[in-house]
Amino acid sequence: MQGPTLADQVTRLYDLIGGFHATHLLDLGHELGLWERVTAEPGITHERLAAALGTDPFYTDVFCRTAFAFSLLDRAGEGWRMAPHFDEILGTPASTFYLGANPWVHLVLGRDYARYPELFRSGGTYAYQEHSDEFMSAVAEGLQALPRVFIEMVLPKLPALRARLEAGGRVLDVGCGGGIALVELARRFPNVRCVGVDVEPRSIDAARALIRARGLDERCEARLAAAEGLAEPDAYDVVTSFLVVHELPVAAKEAAFAAIARALAPGGSFLIFDEAYPETDAGLRTMPSRFGALAQWFELVWGNRVNTRTELVRLAEGAGLRIADETVFSRFTILVANKP
């Protein structure tokens, strides 16, 4: 089989660069309210859209045609509608899969690239916790959908864990960030009590405010504490972690798993919901598994290490836990490790 020509590779390069511009277009559509408007009024012309959004008609026309080029909009008569499923993904904030705020997270974290040349030379880091307030709130907003996706799409595939949560009990969310998993778990499972811990103070403040706003003070609590510093033996029936294991400091990862294992009651479950680094070259080149490698790339200078599934299993077993259940969802690896 013949390889690609030089011209093919030039085209490929520009296609890759197109992703950068598409990210800006996705974010602008969110900022202007364009995705929600087209979702609400399929077939809307660019003139009507411009009038509704208060935008320039020609700019709006170019936006729509560019979004069509990226397969985000489809033509509908003289106007436009969302391409299949993008009405949910970009145009419906209440939908489980809403990702409208996600491009903004990448634009904010993309500012770190200015530091890459220096950090590549020094081998230094620019830790997650050193980032701006805007970064923290962008991450919290960008990850809003994750617990809902977990509860609605993943938990049905983990019946033992779901039964445990339905029965009630004590839940610890490690690396709780802005607290969205705490309040969503408490809402969906009225018999659980949830504690969240995180090392990032602004996130704990945000989690406390969210708990208060949802009226869940009686059943939810957020504490400023490190996973590796947990000192409550046998205290929790379920420990959850959403996109946290790859953020734990490399030197503290084994200690964090050991502390989580200690904090679990006998028979309790530790949920790992995280990116996993592809184990094969085919995985590196295929979406969605490639996104694990991409996360390692854009979080590299934070000092993060995205583990492979094999490494995650080894970490859990090294702490005396046994893998009881396992599934995948899109790019995420999901393991349930039980304490004997």
Ligand SMILES: C[S@@+](CC[C@H](N)C(=O)[O-])C[C@H]1O[C@@H](n2cnc3c(N)ncnc32)[C@H](O)[C@@H]1O
């Ligand atoms: C990508 S954020 C995910 C936040 C949250 N779980 C969510 O899904 O929105 C990872 C979180 O892990 C926290 N973290 C990192 N190291 C930690 C540690 N040693 N102990 C507790 N939390 C930690 C970070 O501060 C950050 O809030």
